[in-house]
Amino acid sequence: MKRTLDLDLNERPVVALADEYPAGFVDSAHSHERIQLLYASAGVMSVVTDQTSFVIPPQRAVWIPSLVRHEVSCRGPVSLRTLYIDPKYERDDPDCHIVEVGTLLKALILEVTAFSSSYDLEGREGQIVSLLLSELLASPKVPYAAPMPTDPRLVRVCREIIDHPSDQRDIDKWADLAGMSRRSFTRAFKRETGMGVALWRQQVRLLEALSLLSTGSNVTTAALDVGYESASAFCAMFQRAFGVSPSRYEF
CATH class of the missing domain: 1.10.10.60 (Homeodomain-like)
Structure with missing residues (x-):
């Protein structure tokens, strides 16, 4: 699983990564300088932090604040779609939490995942990223942990x-x-x-x-x-x- 240091963040508010992982894959405890939204478009993940444990099916994602150590395990094959988000978008209560991924949010995540890391902030891609951030920041916490x-x-x-x-x-x-x-x-x-x-x-x-x-x-x-x-x-x-x-x- 790639870390943010492997990506060209170049001042974009969101940079996305798509990858595939086999059943049983474990990404040992680590942290990121950016917020991470972990979302599997297919498959189930377990995410364990020092404070909480989560099970993440495809209808949900987990918001992991910057610098929070976490371990990720794949229950079966996982199609990962993860977002690295500028820490300035931390919520007022910066805890790990579950986000419900409905039809609109799923479409936005998949669309942004296809962008290059140097997408145009002033054009269509930048507008889609802004809508994605608005949806994420407005999403209620789901108490499944x-x-x-x-x-x-x-x-x-x-x-x-x-x-x-x-x-x-x-x-x-x-x-x-x-x-x-x-x-x-x-x-x-x-x-x-x-x-x-x-x-x-x-x-x-x-x-x-x-x-x-x-x-x-x-x-x-x-x-x-x-x-x-x-x-x-x-x-x-x-x-x-x-x-x-x-x-x-x-x-």
């Missing part, structure tokens, strides 16, 4: 759950993995993430299920793949979390 702890022992557990959301280990086993007593582990986990381990794992499972459903998995397959014992249990949890059943969720 799982907060990451800072304690390395807890991070070890969270990364294991992210990589294997169907893992059925109980609290005692997770505490053992962290090298902590059950009581210390549960207290530290809630203090650092704001939720208990079971709820955190549930959040990860639902995010993973969203990505599976968005790429064509049926409800039963998605439910079993993320660790639910039945489709009915998964549907009940999905309804409580998102307010609609999986079959009525708009991807």
